[in-house]
Each structure stands twice: as structure tokens, then as C-alpha cells.
Amino acid sequence: MTRLFTKLGAWGAVLPLLGYCAIALGFPVWAILWEGLHQTNPTTQQTTVTFANLTASWHGIYLTGLLTSLRLSLLSSVISAVVGLFAAYAISQSRGRYFKQAVLTASGVLANFGGIPLAFCFIATIGTGGVFLSWIQNVWPSFSLETFSGVALVYPYFLVPLMVLTTLPALDGLREQWKEASANLGGTSRQYWRHVGGPLLLPAALGGFVLCFGSAFAAYATAKALTSGTVPLVTTQIANILSGNVIAGEDNLGMALAFNTIIICGLMMAVYLPLRKRSAKWLES
Amino acid sequence: MSVIASAPAQDAAGTRGVSLELSGLHRSFGATHALAGFDLALAPGELVAMLGPSGCGKTTALRIVAGFDRPDLGAVSLDGVDLTPLPANKRDMGMVFQSYSLFPHLTAGQNVGYGPRLRKVSAAERDRQAEELLELVGMAGMAGRYPHQLSGGQQQRVALARALAVRPKVLLLDEPLSALDAKVRLQLRDEIRRIQQEFGITTLFVTHDQEEALSMADRVAVMRAGKLEQCAAPAELYDRPATAFVAQFVGTMNHLPGQVVGAAKVRVADRELPVDGACPAEGTEVNVLLRPESLDLEPAAEASAAGRPGEGQVMLATFLGATTRLTVRLGDGTEAKADLPSHRAVEFPVGSAVRLAPAPRPVLVVERG
Numbered sequence: 001m002t003r004l005f006t007k008l009g010a011w012g013a014v015l016p017l018l019g020y021c022a023i024a025l026g027f028p029v030w031a032i033l034w035e036g037l038h039q040t041n042p043t044t045q046q047t048t049v050t051f052a053n054l055t056a057s058w059h060g061i062y063l064t065g066l067l068t069s070l071r072l073s074l075l076s077s078v079i080s081a082v083v084g085l086f087a088a089y090a091i092s093q094s095r096g097r098y099f100k101q102a103v104l105t106a107s108g109v110l111a112n113f114g115g116i117p118l119a120f121c122f123i124a125t126i127g128t129g130g131v132f133l134s135w136i137q138n139v140w141p142s143f144s145l146e147t148f149s150g151v152a153l154v155y156p157y158f159l160v161p162l163m164v165l166t167t168l169p170a171l172d173g174l175r176e177q178w179k180e181a182s183a184n185l186g187g188t189s190r191q192y193w194r195h196v197g198g199p200l201l202l203p204a205a206l207g208g209f210v211l212c213f214g215s216a217f218a219a220y221a222t223a224k225a226l227t228s229g230t231v232p233l234v235t236t237q238i239a240n241i242l243s244g245n246v247i248a249g250e251d252n253l254g255m256a257l258a259f260n261t262i263i264i265c266g267l268m269m270a271v272y273l274p275l276r277k278r279s280a281k282w283l284e285s
Numbered sequence: 286m287s288v289i290a291s292a293p294a295q296d297a298a299g300t301r302g303v304s305l306e307l308s309g310l311h312r313s314f315g316a317t318h319a320l321a322g323f324d325l326a327l328a329p330g331e332l333v334a335m336l337g338p339s340g341c342g343k344t345t346a347l348r349i350v351a352g353f354d355r356p357d358l359g360a361v362s363l364d365g366v367d368l369t370p371l372p373a374n375k376r377d378m379g380m381v382f383q384s385y386s387l388f389p390h391l392t393a394g395q396n397v398g399y400g401p402r403l404r405k406v407s408a409a410e411r412d413r414q415a416e417e418l419l420e421l422v423g424m425a426g427m428a429g430r431y432p433h434q435l436s437g438g439q440q441q442r443v444a445l446a447r448a449l450a451v452r453p454k455v456l457l458l459d460e461p462l463s464a465l466d467a468k469v470r471l472q473l474r475d476e477i478r479r480i481q482q483e484f485g486i487t488t489l490f491v492t493h494d495q496e497e498a499l500s501m502a503d504r505v506a507v508m509r510a511g512k513l514e515q516c517a518a519p520a521e522l523y524d525r526p527a528t529a530f531v532a533q534f535v536g537t538m539n540h541l542p543g544q545v546v547g548a549a550k551v552r553v554a555d556r557e558l559p560v561d562g563a564c565p566a567e568g569t570e571v572n573v574l575l576r577p578e579s580l581d582l583e584p585a586a587e588a589s590a591a592g593r594p595g596e597g598q599v600m601l602a603t604f605l606g607a608t609t610r611l612t613v614r615l616g617d618g619t620e621a622k623a624d625l626p627s628h629r630a631v632e633f634p635v636g637s638a639v640r641l642a643p644a645p646r647p648v649l650v651v652e653r654g
Contacts, residue, residue: 175384175386177382177384177386178386178388180351180353180373180380180382180386181380181382181386181388181447182374182388182399183352183353183372183373183374184351184352184373184374184376184378184379184380184448185374185379185399185400185403185447185448185450185451186374186375186377186400186403186404186451187374187399187403188374191403195388195399195402195403196388196390199390200388200389200390281389281433282389282390283389
């Protein structure tokens with residue numbers, strides 16, 4: 001009986017959170033799916049179930065937008081994963097507790113520093129003309145902040161801290177004694193990373209990469225502010241459709257595009273969560 | 286060929302393993318001198334336990350032998366060959382860590398096979414060796430289990446098998462039993478000793494547990510402040526401690542007030558006993574070091590319970606099985622512990638007046654400061 005009350009109490013405690021998730025996440029997802037699968041005839045005002053919106057979201061400019069979003073997310077998350085992993089390793093090796101805390105706090109802030117403020121910072125620093133831009137264009141003549149490459153350069157600014165945040169616990173979880181045990185058994189440093197450190201870190205690193213990918217894919221304001229929609233990305237296309245910038249009355253197509261985004265982000269989480277669980281099981285045991 | 290048979294071959298003297306020598310080791314961490322001229326020599330096939338209080342440098346010494354740390358001065362040699370410049374992975378030593386340190390993503394079998402894998406041993410041979418070694422440490426049929434599926438004792442058995450799989454010249458044990466519960470500790474203690482003797486492998490064992498050191502080791506090296514105090518067989522260490530520190534550190538020791546009364550003679554508890562080792566000048570006030578088992582008790586008259594030297598009152602009786610430890614408070618406030626056979630201890634209930642009767646054996650004395 002006591003156990004039943006304890007159980008009920010525990011569920012009671014999480015009820016507000018579950019309610020919030022249902023309203024803030026569950027309901028919008030349901031609404032997007034519902035509207036993406038329906039079409040209202042403007043003449044008769046009759047609503048019918050249809051796959052036309054979803055089919056349209058996989059063709060033409062929307063397919064281009066989807067592919068560009070995937071390409072941009074892949075490129076920026078690969079850069080961020082590599083840079084972030086090395087940065088996290090360097091931080092994990094630091095003996096300064098306060099330095100580590102400061103970097104972690106800064107990463108937490110910077111990982112959320114996207115959108116208009118970030119775009120403004122880059123525009124103010126690099127912009128369309130100036131010393132920095134000319135330096136960059138000396139080695140990369142076609143570079144411009146308003147292009148695909150410009151966005152790919154800006155995204156790592158918030159993705160690298162995200163990678164640091166997700167991989168640092170795993171790096172901290174690598175015990176010095178595993179390295180020593182490997183050396184004691186005859187292993188070189190390379191063999192340790194190949195057979196022990198690398199495999200132990202892989203789930204966390206992959207998880208971090210997947211999270212960066214999802215974050216880059218779902219980013220909107222930064223790209224919009226930098227490119228004004230000249231680079232076709234799913235998120236900017238959704239905004240254009242919902243605000244009636246292209247053709248009025250295509251809201252349901254926008255919902256279908258949003259649904260695609262949810263599916264991709266959901267897939268990313270489906271990959272990330274088991275990886276994180278596995279990493280935690282190894283490194284916290 | 287079995288794993289045991291392929292262990293280091295016996296030499297002409299019938300011993301296996303190698304000799305290990307630590308000479309003049311110095312190691313400082315900032316202002317702290319972890320080792321200050323530490324010397325120790327292990328004969329082939331010998332198990333030596335390094336025992337000492339926290340911070341005495343025993344783990345530092347072990348890490349230097351393993352190659353995880355470098356001495357500021359001094360050398361480590363195997364069979365006379367200086368190992369000091371060699372990195373850890375070139376030393377052919379097997380180490381068992383306090384916290385198991387099994388690789389969590391590998392099964393027990395893969396953990397045991399890790400060393401042979403680095404040595405390019407075929408997968409089939411590795412599996413066979415792993416099975417054999419796991420059987421040796423009492424883990425038969427558990428090769429497929431992951432560390433998180435094993436208990437602490439089982440993990441430490443796998444760690445031992447992993448260390449043995451590389452056929453090390455020296456086995457290093459860094460407090461391997463301290464994280465285990467009492468029952469498993471006792472069991473594993475015997476098994477480590479059995480396997481060590483079976484392999485005849487030279488073994489250096491760090492522990493802070495006296496009982497563990499005395500029961501497992503061929504010799505025990507007692508350390509203090511980065512130096513060796515005494516290295517001797519357990520019985521010798523217990524019965525004939527070389528210094529007052531060893532006498533106090535190993536086992537329980539009574540410090541009874543006494544006075545030097547002649548050439549190498551001391552008066553304690555109204556008796557004269559011969560002094561072993563250094564003896565201060567006649568008339569010097571000293572503390573006489575006596576083991577509880579070297580103290581007998583006699584009944585005393587109630588009236589003199591707090592007055593005459595060596596007389597006092599039983600304050601506490603602790604039943605230890607075959608023996609009972611009686612704590613006696615003497616007239617000057619000193620407490621003495623006497624271990625008596627339990628059937629005799631009942632003659633001295635708590636509160637009774639007693640007289641200490643030290644066994645007429647040579648004793649160690651230290652000047653009273």
C-alpha cells in the first residue's frame with residue numbers, strides 16, 4: 001500500500017511537467033500532422049484528408065530546400081563535432097577546476113546564442129566589406145556571409161559549445177586507470193585510443209554530432225537574418241509559406257514541411273538517446 | 286599447453302620469476318617527499334607486501350615500478366637490468382588496480398584477451414587462454430559477461446586473470462581487496478596467494494591492511510615517510526620489530542611505564558625483564574612495548590587495585606572467539622590490553638582487581654618523552 005502511494009506520489013510530481021510537454025510539444029506536433037494531412041478547398045471550404053501536401057514537400061524547390069538543409073547541417077555539424085571534440089578533450093585535461101566550470105558555463109550560454117544576435121555579431125564583424133572580409137577573401141575569394149558557406153561558418157559558433165557540452169561528461173568519465181591498465185598490458189597511446197578510449201567515447205561523440213546536426217537543421221533565425229532567404233532552407237521555406245510570402249493559402253504545405261523537420265529531428269533523437277544511454281552505462285559504471 | 290605450464294619457466298634453483306630491486310628511490314611532489322631513499326629487493330617468486338600508513342609512499346613506489354611515474358633519483362631493476370628509462374608498456378608487468386579498472390565496453394573474456402590481442406595472438410588462441418585463465422580465477426563460463434554484470438569480487442578476479450594473461454615478469458597488486466566486502470576479501474586473498482604460488486611469479490603487493498599483509502606475504506615491508514622501516518617475514522616482523530614504529534604499527538601493542546634497572550634490564554609491572562635491542566642508561570624512564578598475548582593477569586587484592594605498579598581494574602572484556610581481550614586500567618591511568626584464552630578470561634570479570642604478569646621474554650623499550 002505504501003509503495004502504491006509512493007508510486008502515485010512520484011507520478012503526481014511529474015504530472016505538471018507531463019502536462020506542459022503535452023501542451024507545448026504534443027499539441028503542436030498533433031496540429032502540424034493534422035493540418036499537413038488535410039486540405040481545405042477555398043471555394044467550397046470543404047476539408048479533406050490528403051497526402052498532396054506531403055508529396056509536394058518532397059518535390060521541386062522544397063526538395064532543394066530539404067537537401068540544402070541536410071547539406072548545411074551535415075557540413076556544419078561535422079566541423080563542429082571535430083572542433084568541439086578536440087576542444088572538450090583539451091578542457092577535460094585541464095587541472096583548473098574553476099577554468100573548467102567557467103568554460104562549461106560559457107558553453108551553456110554560447111550553445112544558446114543563435115538567431116538574430118549571432119547573425120548581427122557576424123555581420124558587424126565581417127559584414128559585406130572590411131578588413132576581416134578581405135582577409136578571408138584572400139584565401140577564399142567566393143566567401144560571403146550571405147551564402148551557404150557564410151551560414152556554414154556561423155553555425156559552428158553555437159554548435160561547437162553544444163558539442164563540448166555533450167561530450168565533456170564522457171571525456172571526464174574516461175578513467176586514467178584504463179589508460180594505465182592498457183599501458184601495463186603493453187599498449188601504446190595509439191592502441192589505447194583505438195581499442196579503449198575511442199570505442200568508449202564513440203557513442204558520446206556520435207550523440208553529440210547527431211545533436212549538432214538536429215540543432216543545425218532546425219535553426220532558422222540565424223540563416224534568415226544572414227541570407228534573407230536567398231539560401232533555400234526548410235526552416236526559411238516554412239516561415240515564408242506560413243507568413244504568406246510566396247502564395248497565400250498554402251499553410252498546410254508549410255505544416256507538411258514542418259512535419260518533415262519533426263521527422264528528421266525525431267530520427268536524430270532516436271539515434272542520440274540510445275547512444276547516450278550506452279555511453280552513460282559504460283562511463284558511469 | 287596450459288597457461289600455467291607456459292608461465293615463466295623454472296630456473297636451476299627451482300624458482301620461477303625474476304628478482305626485482307628498488308634502490309635509492311626518491312620522489313617529491315612539490316614540497317612533499319613521497320619517497321626519500323626507498324630500497325627494497327624481492328627474490329624470484331617472492332610475494333612482498335608494502336605496508337604503511339596513508340601517505341607513506343607505498344603506492345608511489347608501486348607506480349614507479351609499473352612505469353606510471355618516474356623517480357627523481359634511484360632505479361628499478363629486474364634481474365639486474367635497469368628498467369627505469371623504460372615506459373610502462375615495455376616493462377612486462379601485470380597490475381591489478383584497487384578499482385578493478387576493467388574496460389567497460391569489453392566482456393570478461395575480451396578484457397583478459399586484451400594484452401594477448403596487442404601481442405597479435407590469434408583470436409582463437411586468445412579465447413582459449415581467456416577461458417583457461419578465467420577458470421583459474423574461478424570465473425569459468427563467465428567470459429561473455431560485461432563488467433557491469435559482475436560483482437566487485439568477480440571483477441577483481443577478471444582483473445587478475447587479465448594481468449596474468451600477458452605472462453608478466455612481475456605482478457603488481459595495488460590494494461586489490463580494499464574495495465571488496467569482508468567475506469569476498471578473505472576468499473580472494475587465499476586465491477591470489479594460491480595463484481601467485483602456482484605461477485611462482487614475483488609479486489609486489491600494496492596494502493594498508495596489516496592482516497592482509499601478514500597473512501599473504503612472504504615478507505612485509507613496513508614503510509614510513511617514504512623510507513623502509515623494516516622488511517621481514519610476518520612472524521619476525523610481529524615478534525621482533527626492528528623499530529618502535531614497526532612495533533606500534535603492526536598488531537596491537539601495549540605501552541607500559543617502566544624503568545631501566547641495569548644492563549639491558551627493565552622493571553615493568555613489578556617485574557624485571559630483559560631488553561631486546563637498544564637500551565637507555567640505567568634509571569631512565571621508558572615505555573615498555575608488550576603484545577596483548579604477552580600479558581597474563583593474576584588476581585589482585587581489592588584494596589591495592591589502584592596503588593601498586595602493574596595493578597588495576599578490568600574495564601572491558603571483548604570476546605574474540607578462542608581468546609578474550611581484557612582491557613585493564615592501571616593506577617596511573619594507563620590502559621593495558623591482555624589476550625587470555627576465553628575459558629580463563631571468565632576468571633576476571635569486568636570490575637575485578639588484577640595484576641599484570643608480563644611473560645618473561647625480551648621486550649622493546651622506548652624512552653618516555
